[in-house]
Amino acid sequence: xxxxxxxxxxxxxxxxxxxxxxxxxxxxxxxxxxxxxxxxxxxxxxxxxxxxxxxxxxxxxxxxxxxxxxxxxxxxxxxxxxxxxxxxxxxxxxxxxxxxxxxxxxxxxxxxxxxxxxxxxxxxxxxxxxxxxxxxxxxxxxxxxxxxxxxxxxxxxxxxxxxxxxxxxxxxxxxxxxxxxxxxxxxxxxxxxxxxxxxxxxxxxx
Amino acid sequence: xxxxxxxxxxxxxxxxxxxxxxxxxxxxxxxxxxxxxxxxxxxxxxxxxxxxxxxxxxxxxxxxxxxxxxxxxxxxxxxxxxxxxxxxxxxxxxxxxxxxxxxxx
Numbered sequence: 001x002x003x004x005x006x007x008x009x010x011x012x013x014x015x016x017x018x019x020x021x022x023x024x025x026x027x028x029x030x031x032x033x034x035x036x037x038x039x040x041x042x043x044x045x046x047x048x049x050x051x052x053x054x055x056x057x058x059x060x061x062x063x064x065x066x067x068x069x070x071x072x073x074x075x076x077x078x079x080x081x082x083x084x085x086x087x088x089x090x091x092x093x094x095x096x097x098x099x100x101x102x103x104x105x106x107x108x109x110x111x112x113x114x115x116x117x118x119x120x121x122x123x124x125x126x127x128x129x130x131x132x133x134x135x136x137x138x139x140x141x142x143x144x145x146x147x148x149x150x151x152x153x154x155x156x157x158x159x160x161x162x163x164x165x166x167x168x169x170x171x172x173x174x175x176x177x178x179x180x181x182x183x184x185x186x187x188x189x190x191x192x193x194x195x196x197x198x199x200x201x202x203x204x205x206x
Numbered sequence: 207x208x209x210x211x212x213x214x215x216x217x218x219x220x221x222x223x224x225x226x227x228x229x230x231x232x233x234x235x236x237x238x239x240x241x242x243x244x245x246x247x248x249x250x251x252x253x254x255x256x257x258x259x260x261x262x263x264x265x266x267x268x269x270x271x272x273x274x275x276x277x278x279x280x281x282x283x284x285x286x287x288x289x290x291x292x293x294x295x296x297x298x299x300x301x302x303x304x305x306x307x308x309x310x311x
Contacts, residue, residue: 024297027231027299027301028299131289134289135289135290135292170233170296170297171233171234171292171296171297172292173297174289174297174298175298175299175300177285177300177303178285178286178288178289178298178300179289180285181281181282181283181284181285181286181289182285182286182289184282184286185286
């Protein structure tokens with residue numbers, strides 16, 4: 001697999017040395033890493049964070065906004081996602097022209113329907129899933145069921161989606177081979193899975 | 207008089223299952239029965255019939271590594287089952303996937 005990527009949290013970069021991370025990501029066959037900082041208030045947008053330098057990995061800064069309203073104040077050039085996790089946020093983000101990515105459409109109950117999928121297609125919003133939610137009990141089975149349903153909806157309505165780790169520790173990471181095999185259980189074709197796992201899905205540079 | 211069979215005939219190569227060997231490395235040391243862990247975890251996710259057909263065998267293991275043999279058709283299912291071993295084994299690296307045991311050593 002070429003040009004693989006992953007989304008991780010800045011906690012991971014702070015916890016481990018760059019040499020340790022280089023070894024880990026090389027073994028996992030991941031080259032491009034987007035490091036996310038969570039933003040919950042408007043004031044947090046003014047604070048910057050510095051990434052360590054690496055010759056092997058391509059590290060890039062990115063931001064995870066907790067509320068859709070924060071997108072109005074976001075003026076940086078780096079990639080940003082908006083957290084959903086509610087019916088209201090799903091509708092707001094999928095119908096927004098300014099928000100390119102909807103993160104985590106899963107919740108205790110199903111909150112993403114066909115209308116949301118259609119809106120995502122119309123406004124070119126990509127949906128991002130955190131695969132670690134499928135591993136952590138007790139809501140593991142609920143999230144998996146919702147995930148299978150939503151992926152099918154997105155496939156039908158031609159909406160792009162991404163699976164990423166949002167890892168805070170090394171244990172949250174997964175090898176690309178394992179992720180490839182996992183995605184086969186979502187009734188996706190091999191060529192489509194390779195497309196999802198490549199960096200072009202994030203920056204549209206194929 | 208019927209001759210009683212004392213030995214089973216050698217199974218033709220075309221009838222034998224094709225196998226694949228995985229070399230796995232994990233960050234957490236697992237002190238209990240590793241073979242049981244792989245089998246129970248796989249059965250939990252894919253069920254009894256799939257487990258029996260997959261023919262998972264632990265060839266060698268140390269505290270942090272394992273060589274597992276599995277039928278080739280069930281390779282993807284086995285890798286998917288590894289996804290759910292985060293709590294027991296931590297981060298799992300799939301270092302090698304080969305068709306002969308000799309190429310792993």
